Amino acid sequence: MDELSxxxxxxxxxYPDGTQALFGVDASIARGERVALLGPNGxxxxxxxxxxxGILAGGSGxxxxxxxxxxxxxxxxxxxxxxxxxxxxxxxxxxxxxxxVREDVAFGPANLGMRGPELEARVTAALERVGMGHVAxxxxxxxxxxxxxxxxxxxxxxxxxxxxVLDEPSSNLDPASRRELAEILLDLDVTILMVTxxxxxxxxxxxxxxxxxxxxxxxxxxxxxxxxxxxxxAEHRLELPYGFHPDSLPEAP
Ligand SMILES: Nc1ncnc2c1ncn2[C@@H]1O[C@H](COP(=O)(O)OP(=O)(O)OP(=O)(O)O)[C@@H](O)[C@H]1O
Numbered sequence: 001m002d003e004l005s006x007x008x009x010x011x012x013x014x015y016p017d018g019t020q021a022l023f024g025v026d027a028s029i030a031r032g033e034r035v036a037l038l039g040p041n042g043x044x045x046x047x048x049x050x051x052x053x054g055i056l057a058g059g060s061g062x063x064x065x066x067x068x069x070x071x072x073x074x075x076x077x078x079x080x081x082x083x084x085x086x087x088x089x090x091x092x093x094x095x096x097x098x099x100x101v102r103e104d105v106a107f108g109p110a111n112l113g114m115r116g117p118e119l120e121a122r123v124t125a126a127l128e129r130v131g132m133g134h135v136a137x138x139x140x141x142x143x144x145x146x147x148x149x150x151x152x153x154x155x156x157x158x159x160x161x162x163x164x165v166l167d168e169p170s171s172n173l174d175p176a177s178r179r180e181l182a183e184i185l186l187d188l189d190v191t192i193l194m195v196t197x198x199x200x201x202x203x204x205x206x207x208x209x210x211x212x213x214x215x216x217x218x219x220x221x222x223x224x225x226x227x228x229x230x231x232x233x234a235e236h237r238l239e240l241p242y243g244f245h246p247d248s249l250p251e252a253p
Contacts, residue, residue: 005031005066005163005191006052013047013059021047022059023215029163031066034185034192034252036202036223039212040237045195048212049165052193053085054078066162083112086161090168092148096140101132101151104140108159126158127151130184146177150184163191170198186253199240200249203227207252211236224251 006029013022021044029035039045050056051063054072063070065084072078089095098104105123114122127133130150140148149169156164169185170178182204185192196202202209203223211219211226213236219226226232227246233239240246 003031004064005029005033006193007062007064007067008048008051009062011048011051011059011061011063013051013056015047021215022051024061025212025215025217027210027217027220029191029193031162031191032189033208034194034206036206036209037193037195037212038197038199038202038209038226038236038238039218043212043236044215045212046167047215049087049167049193049195052163052165053082053087083108083159084162085165086156086159086163087165088149088152088156088167088169090171092140092145092152095152095155096148099139100137101127101140101143101154102136104151105136105154105158108155112159122158122160126154129157129188130154131180144177146173146181149173149177150181153181153184157188157190161190163193164188166192166194166196168196168198169194170196170201199227199238200244203246203249203252205252211238213237222251224249 008025008027011022011025014020025048037045054070057072065081070081096104098107102123105126106119109119109122127136130153132150132154135143140151169181185205194206206223209223209226210217218236219232224246
Protein backbone atom coordinates (compact mmCIF):
# COMPACT_ATOMS: atom_id res chain seq x y z
CA MET A 1 0.00 0.00 0.00
CA ASP A 2 1.11 3.50 -0.80
CA GLU A 3 2.31 5.54 2.18
CA LEU A 4 0.66 8.62 0.71
CA SER A 5 -3.10 8.97 1.09
CA UNK A 6 -3.10 11.80 -1.40
CA UNK A 7 -0.67 12.90 -4.07
CA UNK A 8 -1.55 15.85 -6.32
CA UNK A 9 0.84 17.05 -9.03
CA UNK A 10 0.53 20.16 -11.18
CA UNK A 11 -3.26 20.33 -10.94
CA UNK A 12 -4.63 23.16 -13.08
CA UNK A 13 -8.28 23.74 -13.93
CA UNK A 14 -10.49 26.35 -15.60
CA TYR A 15 -14.29 26.34 -15.43
CA PRO A 16 -16.19 26.26 -18.74
CA ASP A 17 -16.75 30.03 -18.55
CA GLY A 18 -12.97 30.44 -18.64
CA THR A 19 -12.40 31.23 -14.94
CA GLN A 20 -9.04 29.70 -14.08
CA ALA A 21 -9.45 28.39 -10.52
CA LEU A 22 -6.34 26.22 -10.05
CA PHE A 23 -2.92 27.13 -11.42
CA GLY A 24 -0.76 24.10 -10.75
CA VAL A 25 -1.38 22.66 -7.30
CA ASP A 26 1.13 20.28 -5.74
CA ALA A 27 0.19 18.59 -2.47
CA SER A 28 0.96 15.35 -0.67
CA ILE A 29 -0.68 14.00 2.44
CA ALA A 30 0.78 10.98 4.22
CA ARG A 31 -1.44 8.25 5.61
CA GLY A 32 -2.77 9.21 9.03
CA GLU A 33 -1.99 12.92 8.76
CA ARG A 34 -4.55 15.58 9.66
CA VAL A 35 -4.15 18.62 7.44
CA ALA A 36 -6.16 21.85 7.30
CA LEU A 37 -6.72 23.57 3.96
CA LEU A 38 -6.97 27.29 4.66
CA GLY A 39 -7.45 30.21 2.33
CA PRO A 40 -9.66 33.19 1.55
CA ASN A 41 -12.97 33.06 -0.36
CA GLY A 42 -12.38 32.22 -3.99
CA UNK A 43 -8.92 30.71 -3.40
CA UNK A 44 -9.82 27.44 -5.12
CA UNK A 45 -10.34 25.18 -2.10
CA UNK A 46 -13.70 23.76 -3.20
CA UNK A 47 -12.48 23.36 -6.77
CA UNK A 48 -9.49 21.43 -5.42
CA UNK A 49 -11.61 19.17 -3.20
CA UNK A 50 -14.00 18.37 -6.07
CA UNK A 51 -11.01 17.01 -8.00
CA UNK A 52 -10.14 14.52 -5.27
CA UNK A 53 -13.07 12.24 -6.12
CA GLY A 54 -13.34 13.12 -9.79
CA ILE A 55 -16.45 15.34 -9.60
CA LEU A 56 -14.39 17.95 -11.45
CA ALA A 57 -11.81 16.97 -14.02
CA GLY A 58 -10.59 17.85 -17.45
CA GLY A 59 -7.75 20.22 -16.59
CA SER A 60 -4.12 19.18 -16.40
CA GLY A 61 -2.04 17.45 -13.75
CA UNK A 62 -2.74 14.35 -11.70
CA UNK A 63 -4.42 13.20 -8.50
CA UNK A 64 -3.72 9.87 -6.81
CA UNK A 65 -5.51 8.46 -3.78
CA UNK A 66 -3.42 5.81 -2.03
CA UNK A 67 -1.60 5.31 -5.32
CA UNK A 68 -4.74 4.94 -7.46
CA UNK A 69 -5.03 7.63 -10.15
CA UNK A 70 -8.31 9.58 -10.28
CA UNK A 71 -9.52 9.06 -13.82
CA UNK A 72 -13.16 10.05 -14.41
CA UNK A 73 -13.16 8.15 -17.72
CA UNK A 74 -12.48 4.88 -15.89
CA UNK A 75 -15.86 4.21 -14.26
CA UNK A 76 -14.64 1.16 -12.34
CA UNK A 77 -11.72 2.91 -10.70
CA UNK A 78 -13.86 6.00 -10.06
CA UNK A 79 -16.15 3.86 -7.93
CA UNK A 80 -13.18 2.82 -5.83
CA UNK A 81 -11.92 6.43 -5.66
CA UNK A 82 -15.32 7.56 -4.34
CA UNK A 83 -15.14 4.90 -1.65
CA UNK A 84 -11.61 5.99 -0.73
CA UNK A 85 -12.34 9.73 -0.65
CA UNK A 86 -15.10 10.45 1.84
CA UNK A 87 -16.34 14.01 1.50
CA UNK A 88 -18.47 15.46 4.30
CA UNK A 89 -20.23 18.46 2.78
CA UNK A 90 -20.86 21.65 4.70
CA UNK A 91 -24.62 21.11 4.66
CA UNK A 92 -25.53 17.69 6.11
CA UNK A 93 -28.86 17.87 4.28
CA UNK A 94 -26.91 17.36 1.04
CA UNK A 95 -25.88 13.98 2.42
CA UNK A 96 -28.91 12.68 4.32
CA UNK A 97 -31.97 11.69 2.32
CA UNK A 98 -33.25 8.36 3.67
CA UNK A 99 -36.19 7.86 6.10
CA UNK A 100 -33.91 6.80 8.97
CA VAL A 101 -30.37 7.47 10.10
CA ARG A 102 -29.58 3.74 9.89
CA GLU A 103 -30.63 3.61 6.23
CA ASP A 104 -28.58 6.69 5.42
CA VAL A 105 -25.45 5.19 6.95
CA ALA A 106 -26.13 1.82 5.28
CA PHE A 107 -26.68 3.40 1.86
CA GLY A 108 -23.03 3.58 0.73
CA PRO A 109 -21.86 0.13 1.87
CA ALA A 110 -25.12 -1.44 0.59
CA ASN A 111 -24.35 0.12 -2.78
CA LEU A 112 -21.02 -1.70 -2.69
CA GLY A 113 -22.93 -4.96 -2.27
CA MET A 114 -22.70 -5.37 1.50
CA ARG A 115 -25.70 -7.12 3.11
CA GLY A 116 -26.94 -8.75 6.33
CA PRO A 117 -24.98 -8.87 9.58
CA GLU A 118 -21.84 -7.49 7.94
CA LEU A 119 -23.73 -4.38 6.83
CA GLU A 120 -25.39 -4.02 10.23
CA ALA A 121 -22.03 -4.21 11.98
CA ARG A 122 -20.57 -1.60 9.62
CA VAL A 123 -23.47 0.80 10.29
CA THR A 124 -23.36 0.28 14.05
CA ALA A 125 -19.59 0.84 14.16
CA ALA A 126 -19.80 4.05 12.09
CA LEU A 127 -22.61 5.47 14.25
CA GLU A 128 -20.78 4.56 17.45
CA ARG A 129 -17.63 6.33 16.27
CA VAL A 130 -19.58 9.59 16.14
CA GLY A 131 -21.62 8.90 19.30
CA MET A 132 -24.90 8.61 17.38
CA GLY A 133 -25.84 4.95 17.93
CA HIS A 134 -28.90 6.01 19.94
CA VAL A 135 -30.51 7.86 16.98
CA ALA A 136 -30.21 5.01 14.46
CA UNK A 137 -33.97 4.62 14.05
CA UNK A 138 -34.84 8.31 13.96
CA UNK A 139 -35.52 10.42 10.90
CA UNK A 140 -32.48 12.56 10.02
CA UNK A 141 -34.65 15.64 9.52
CA UNK A 142 -35.80 15.42 13.14
CA UNK A 143 -32.25 15.69 14.51
CA UNK A 144 -30.44 18.88 15.50
CA UNK A 145 -27.98 20.38 13.04
CA UNK A 146 -25.03 19.17 15.13
CA UNK A 147 -26.45 15.64 15.24
CA UNK A 148 -27.05 15.70 11.47
CA UNK A 149 -23.45 16.74 10.88
CA UNK A 150 -22.23 13.81 12.98
CA UNK A 151 -24.50 11.41 11.09
CA UNK A 152 -23.12 12.82 7.82
CA UNK A 153 -19.63 11.97 9.09
CA UNK A 154 -20.88 8.45 9.92
CA UNK A 155 -22.25 7.94 6.38
CA UNK A 156 -18.74 8.58 5.10
CA UNK A 157 -16.94 6.54 7.79
CA UNK A 158 -19.18 3.57 6.91
CA UNK A 159 -17.31 3.42 3.59
CA UNK A 160 -14.00 3.01 5.48
CA UNK A 161 -12.39 5.79 3.45
CA UNK A 162 -8.69 6.30 2.90
CA UNK A 163 -9.11 10.03 3.44
CA UNK A 164 -11.87 11.97 5.16
CA VAL A 165 -12.42 15.38 3.58
CA LEU A 166 -14.42 17.79 5.71
CA ASP A 167 -15.81 21.02 4.29
CA GLU A 168 -16.15 23.59 7.09
CA PRO A 169 -16.88 21.00 9.79
CA SER A 170 -17.34 23.56 12.58
CA SER A 171 -19.77 25.84 10.71
CA ASN A 172 -23.16 26.40 12.41
CA LEU A 173 -22.21 24.38 15.48
CA ASP A 174 -22.70 25.73 18.98
CA PRO A 175 -19.53 25.74 21.13
CA ALA A 176 -20.31 22.43 22.85
CA SER A 177 -21.14 20.65 19.56
CA ARG A 178 -18.01 22.14 18.01
CA ARG A 179 -15.86 20.77 20.82
CA GLU A 180 -17.58 17.36 20.76
CA LEU A 181 -16.99 17.05 17.01
CA ALA A 182 -13.32 17.96 17.54
CA GLU A 183 -13.02 15.16 20.11
CA ILE A 184 -14.64 12.71 17.70
CA LEU A 185 -12.35 13.71 14.82
CA LEU A 186 -9.24 13.52 17.00
CA ASP A 187 -10.21 9.99 17.95
CA LEU A 188 -10.55 8.71 14.38
CA ASP A 189 -7.74 6.70 12.91
CA VAL A 190 -8.02 8.11 9.39
CA THR A 191 -6.27 10.65 7.17
CA ILE A 192 -8.10 13.99 7.37
CA LEU A 193 -8.17 16.99 5.05
CA MET A 194 -10.24 19.75 6.60
CA VAL A 195 -11.26 22.84 4.63
CA THR A 196 -11.93 25.61 7.10
CA UNK A 197 -12.04 29.33 7.81
CA UNK A 198 -12.03 28.48 11.54
CA UNK A 199 -8.33 28.96 12.28
CA UNK A 200 -8.52 27.94 15.96
CA UNK A 201 -10.20 24.68 14.86
CA UNK A 202 -7.36 24.09 12.40
CA UNK A 203 -4.86 24.71 15.20
CA UNK A 204 -6.67 22.37 17.55
CA UNK A 205 -7.10 19.49 15.10
CA UNK A 206 -4.43 19.68 12.44
CA UNK A 207 -0.68 19.69 13.14
CA UNK A 208 -0.17 20.73 9.50
CA UNK A 209 -1.92 23.30 7.31
CA UNK A 210 -1.75 24.35 3.70
CA UNK A 211 -2.76 27.85 2.65
CA UNK A 212 -4.39 27.95 -0.76
CA UNK A 213 -4.45 31.36 -2.37
CA UNK A 214 -5.00 32.40 -5.96
CA UNK A 215 -5.29 28.78 -7.08
CA UNK A 216 -1.94 27.57 -5.73
CA UNK A 217 -0.61 26.28 -2.41
CA UNK A 218 1.01 29.45 -1.10
CA UNK A 219 2.28 28.00 2.18
CA UNK A 220 2.52 24.56 3.76
CA UNK A 221 3.82 23.90 7.24
CA UNK A 222 3.08 23.48 10.91
CA UNK A 223 -0.29 25.07 11.66
CA UNK A 224 1.08 26.91 14.66
CA UNK A 225 3.97 28.38 12.66
CA UNK A 226 1.65 29.58 9.88
CA UNK A 227 -0.85 31.09 12.31
CA UNK A 228 1.96 32.84 14.20
CA UNK A 229 3.05 34.69 11.04
CA UNK A 230 0.92 37.86 10.85
CA UNK A 231 2.40 38.97 7.50
CA UNK A 232 1.60 35.61 5.90
CA UNK A 233 -1.95 35.69 7.23
CA ALA A 234 -2.52 39.26 6.05
CA GLU A 235 -1.13 38.46 2.60
CA HIS A 236 -3.78 35.76 2.17
CA ARG A 237 -6.70 37.54 3.88
CA LEU A 238 -6.67 35.19 6.86
CA GLU A 239 -7.53 36.57 10.27
CA LEU A 240 -7.43 35.08 13.73
CA PRO A 241 -10.49 35.75 15.91
CA TYR A 242 -10.24 38.71 18.24
CA GLY A 243 -7.96 37.96 21.17
CA PHE A 244 -6.80 34.61 19.84
CA HIS A 245 -3.10 33.81 20.04
CA PRO A 246 -1.78 30.60 18.47
CA ASP A 247 0.80 30.38 21.29
CA SER A 248 -2.08 29.94 23.73
CA LEU A 249 -2.88 26.51 22.29
CA PRO A 250 -0.96 23.30 22.74
CA GLU A 251 0.25 21.90 19.41
CA ALA A 252 -2.38 19.67 17.75
CA PRO A 253 -1.71 16.03 18.72
N1 LIG B 1 -19.07 26.85 -11.39
C1 LIG B 1 -18.18 27.82 -11.54
N2 LIG B 1 -18.05 28.47 -12.73
C2 LIG B 1 -17.14 29.45 -12.89
N3 LIG B 1 -16.27 29.84 -11.93
C3 LIG B 1 -16.34 29.23 -10.74
C4 LIG B 1 -17.30 28.20 -10.47
N4 LIG B 1 -17.15 27.78 -9.18
C5 LIG B 1 -16.14 28.53 -8.69
N5 LIG B 1 -15.66 29.39 -9.60
C6 LIG B 1 -14.53 30.35 -9.45
O1 LIG B 1 -13.36 29.61 -9.18
C7 LIG B 1 -12.55 30.28 -8.21
C8 LIG B 1 -12.31 29.37 -7.03
O2 LIG B 1 -13.54 29.16 -6.35
P1 LIG B 1 -13.71 28.10 -5.18
O3 LIG B 1 -15.17 27.98 -4.88
O4 LIG B 1 -12.97 26.85 -5.50
O5 LIG B 1 -12.98 28.85 -3.96
P2 LIG B 1 -13.00 28.52 -2.40
O6 LIG B 1 -11.58 28.69 -1.93
O7 LIG B 1 -13.64 27.22 -2.14
O8 LIG B 1 -13.88 29.70 -1.81
P3 LIG B 1 -14.82 29.76 -0.49
O9 LIG B 1 -13.90 29.90 0.69
O10 LIG B 1 -15.62 31.00 -0.72
O11 LIG B 1 -15.67 28.52 -0.45
C9 LIG B 1 -13.27 31.58 -7.90
O12 LIG B 1 -12.74 32.58 -8.75
C10 LIG B 1 -14.72 31.27 -8.26
O13 LIG B 1 -15.39 32.46 -8.63
